[in-house]
Amino acid sequence: MKIIIYPGSFDPVTNGHIDIIIRAARLCDKLIVAVANNESKKAVFSLEERVELLKRSLAGMENVEVTSFTGLLSEFVKKNKASAIIKGLRTVSDYEYELQMALINKSLSPEVETLFLVADIKYSFLSSSIVRELAKLGGNIEGLVPDCIKETVIKKLGNN
Ligand code: COA
Numbered sequence: 001m002k003i004i005i006y007p008g009s010f011d012p013v014t015n016g017h018i019d020i021i022i023r024a025a026r027l028c029d030k031l032i033v034a035v036a037n038n039e040s041k042k043a044v045f046s047l048e049e050r051v052e053l054l055k056r057s058l059a060g061m062e063n064v065e066v067t068s069f070t071g072l073l074s075e076f077v078k079k080n081k082a083s084a085i086i087k088g089l090r091t092v093s094d095y096e097y098e099l100q101m102a103l104i105n106k107s108l109s110p111e112v113e114t115l116f117l118v119a120d121i122k123y124s125f126l127s128s129s130i131v132r133e134l135a136k137l138g139g140n141i142e143g144l145v146p147d148c149i150k151e152t153v154i155k156k157l158g159n160n
Contacts, residue, residue, distance in 0.1 A: 003082040004028040004115070007073050010035050010050045011043045012153055013057055014131055014145050016123035020088040023117055025064050032080060033058070035068040044132055045156065053153075057146040074108040085112060090119040090126075132157055 006024055010017060010033075025031045035050045043050065047068050054066045069076040077085060085105060087098050095116075102114035126144060134141050135157040145153055 001030060002028040003030045003032060003080060004084050004086050005032045005034050005073075005077050005080065005082045006086050007034045007036055007069070007076075009038060009041055009043060009128065010054055011041075011045050011128045012050060012131065012145060012149065013054050014123070014126050014128055015143065016088065016090070016119055016126040018057060018146060019120050019123055020086070020117055021058065021061070021064060024086045025061060027086075027115075029063060031064045031086075032082065033064060033066045034073075034076060035066070036073070037068055037070040049156075053149045056148050072108065074105045074112060077105075077112045078109055083113065084115050086115045086117060088119045089116045090124045 004024060004027065006017075006021060008017065021031065021033060033054055035047060035054065037047050045053065051066055051068055058064050058066060073085065085102075087101075089095055089098060098114075098116065105112060105114060131141055131144050131153065133139075134144070135154050138158060141150060141153060
């Protein structure tokens with residue numbers, strides 16, 4: 001069984017992430033969307049909330065599983081017997097950072113590959129912080145996050 005891991009903070013999940021998830025799920029038997037419990041990146045949504053928002057957004061996708069992890073990604077990949085990590089690339093600056101991460105992970109676990117999918121151009125400007133900022137300032141997040149989580153995001157971040 002070919003297992004691929006899609007890691008991230010997902011604070012919160014955006015339609016850019018969903019695009020990568022849908023396309024990545026076609027390339028494997030099981031895609032594990034892994035939410036990082038990253039102490040150094042202070043999240044606005046709790047770990048449980050980020051997992052729940054993803055689960056709600058991905059309901060019905062049979063070969064996609066959502067979970068969280070703590071510690072090194074390379075260890076999580078090995079523990080789950082996955083063959084690869086998949087990431088989306090939006091810009092050249094993403095590539096520089098992702099190359100560094102891929103090389104670190106490769107040096108920690110030589111058997112684990114990192115695959116890149118080029119993000120859809122319509123999401124190339126999108127990030128979780130853009131969504132947080134827009135929701136906080138009362139901007140329209142329609143089309144930027146899955147419809148089923150839109151109200152929850154606005155409720156959490158909006159200043160009404
Ligand atoms: N569409 C929309 N947004 C996207 C995107 C896409 N396709 N791909 C990435 N992004 C956004 C994310 O939302 C995030 O936005 P934000 O900074 O506004 O929150 C930003 O781009 C960075 O995303 P990503 O590269 O996925 O980083 P991350 O912080 O979400 O997750 C981990 C990084 C969790 C993969 C990484 O820190 C990790 O592996 N941690 C575990 C510890 C470890 O093993 N470290 C390596 C050895 S030191």
